[in-house]
Structures are given as structure tokens and as C-alpha cells.
Amino acid sequence: MNTDDLIKSLGSELTPLPRGYLTRQIATGLLAGLVGTSALFVAFWGVRSDLIGIVSDLALFAKTVLPLVLACLALFWLHATARPAGRSGATRLIWGIPLALILLVAMTLVTTPGDAWPMALRGKSIVTCLISIPVLSVPILIGLLAALRRGAPEHPALCGAVAGLGAGAAAATVYSVYCIENSPLFYASWYSLAVLAVAGCGGILGYFFLRW
Numbered sequence: 001m002n003t004d005d006l007i008k009s010l011g012s013e014l015t016p017l018p019r020g021y022l023t024r025q026i027a028t029g030l031l032a033g034l035v036g037t038s039a040l041f042v043a044f045w046g047v048r049s050d051l052i053g054i055v056s057d058l059a060l061f062a063k064t065v066l067p068l069v070l071a072c073l074a075l076f077w078l079h080a081t082a083r084p085a086g087r088s089g090a091t092r093l094i095w096g097i098p099l100a101l102i103l104l105v106a107m108t109l110v111t112t113p114g115d116a117w118p119m120a121l122r123g124k125s126i127v128t129c130l131i132s133i134p135v136l137s138v139p140i141l142i143g144l145l146a147a148l149r150r151g152a153p154e155h156p157a158l159c160g161a162v163a164g165l166g167a168g169a170a171a172a173t174v175y176s177v178y179c180i181e182n183s184p185l186f187y188a189s190w191y192s193l194a195v196l197a198v199a200g201c202g203g204i205l206g207y208f209f210l211r212w
Contacts, residue, residue, distance in 0.1 A: 022082055022151050029147030030075070033167065036139025037174055045132065045178040062104055063179070063187045067172035067195070070097045074166030078144070081159040082151035101192070104184040112183075120183035126190055129179065133194035134201075137164070137171035141202055145209060153210050160206015161199045168198030 073090040080086035112120060123129075144163040153159035172191045181187060 023079065025147040025150045026075070026079060026082070026144065029143035029145075030140065031143075033140030033143030034170070036143070037136050037171060040136055040139070041174050041178070045136075045175070047177050048180060057182070059104060059108070059184050060182055062100070062184070063182075063191075064173055064176040066097055066100060067169045067176065067191065070094065070195075071166050071169035071173060073097075074162055074169055078148075078159070078162045078166055081155065081162050082148050082153050084152055084154045086154070098192075101184065101188040105188050108184045112185075117185065120185040121189060123181040123183065123186040123190075125179065125181060129175070129181070129186075129190045130194050130197075132175050132178075133168060133171045133191065134198050135171075136174055137167040137198045140170050141167035141198065141205075145202070145205060148206070148210055151210075152212055153206070156210035156212075157203045157207040159210055161203030163206065164199040164202020165195065167202065168195035171195075171198070 073094045076090035077088045077094065080088035080090075108120070109117065141164055144167060145160065148159060148163060151159075172195055176187070176191075179187070
């Protein structure tokens with residue numbers, strides 16, 4: 001048997017996946033992860049008492065909405081990276097998130113007295129924030145990585161990092177309704193650091209577990 005015949009015989013044995021298979025797998029992994037994260041949140045964190053007031057304050061509203069938008073964009077990007085030569089416009093839109101944070105921080109610096117900047121940056125819960133977001137992201141990241149093993153990422157480390165970005169952003173969204181810190185100086189710094197740490201962990205895990 002020559003090479004062409006071998007390739008044809010191997011190809012004839014392949015069964016194409018159903019349309020939307022990968023999308024359903026990612027959605028299932030995300031949903032399972034969110035259930036786990038929600039259970040952790042209810043058990044150990046809970047919602048802040050003045051949640052209703054958040055919608056009337058731009059800085060507080062952005063603390064929840066920006067990571068939520070980032071999580072959604074990361075999922076679109078993730079779907080693209082989970083298959084060979086996948087492309088997504090979300091990779092460009094994501095840059096709007098840091099730009100929005102920079103704008104919020106600039107507005108805060110202008111409207112906040114200089115001697116109050118250090119306290120606004122430090123807040124009272126840096127350690128809680130830097131621990132809570134990665135912990136809350138674990139079920140989501142596990143769910144997404146399990147789903148991605150059914151894909152065919154061309155760059156496993158990048159795919160894992162994007163999964164970590166989405167998981168970290170989703171966890172930051174959940175954590176934001178508990179967090180008592182209101183300043184963009186705080187969440188632009190420490191939420192971002194926590195989310196990027198999860199993305200880094202996702203990249204490492206993706207390198208080892210998403211190769212094919």
C-alpha cells in the first residue's frame with residue numbers, strides 16, 4: 001500500500017463530530033464549574049448587604065460588569081483557540097477592558113485627594129481578594145479544561161491561559177458582589193493581578209493536559 005492509499009484508508013475511518021459539539025462541551029464544563037463556584041461562594045462568602053446600591057454607582061457597577069464582560073469575551077476567544085486555526089474578534093475587543101479600567105483609575109485619581117490614594121489602593125482586604133478569586137475560579141477552570149480535552153487546540157498553553165482568563169474573570173464577577181472595596185484603584189490592581197494569576201496557572205495546566 002502506497003502513502004496515498006494509506007491516507008485515504010485512515011481518513012475513511014474517521015467519523016465527523018456533530019455540529020456544535022465543542023460549543024456544547026465548553027458550555028457544559030462552564031455550567032458545571034459555575035455550579036461548583038456558586039456552592040463555594042454561598043458556603044464561605046455571601047452577598048454584601050448593600051448590593052442594590054451598586055447599580056447607582058458607576059465605580060461599583062463597573063467592578064462587577066467589567067469582569068463579567070471579560071469572562072464572556074474570553075469564552076468566545078476560548079472557543080476559537082480550542083480548534084486548529086481558530087480565529088475570534090474577541091481577541092481585539094478584550095483590550096477594551098484594560099482601557100476602561102485605565103479610564104476609571106484616571107477619573108478616581110482626579111476626584112480623590114492625593115493623600116487618600118494609598119488607602120484606596122490598599123483597602124482592607126488585599127489578601128482576601130488575592131485568595132478568594134483564585135479559589136473561586138478552580139471549579140470553573142477544571143470544568144473548562146475537562147471540556148477542552150475534547151477539542152484540538154493548536155497552542156495548548158495559550159488555550160489553557162484563555163480558559164484561566166475566563167475562569168478568573170468569572171470568579172472575580174462572583175467575588176465582586178461580596179467584596180467591600182469600592183475604589184477602582186483597588187479592583188483595577190488586585191482583581192487584575194488575581195485574574196492574571198489564574199490565567200498563568202491555566203496556561204501551565206493547558207501545556208501539560210491539552211496536548212494531543
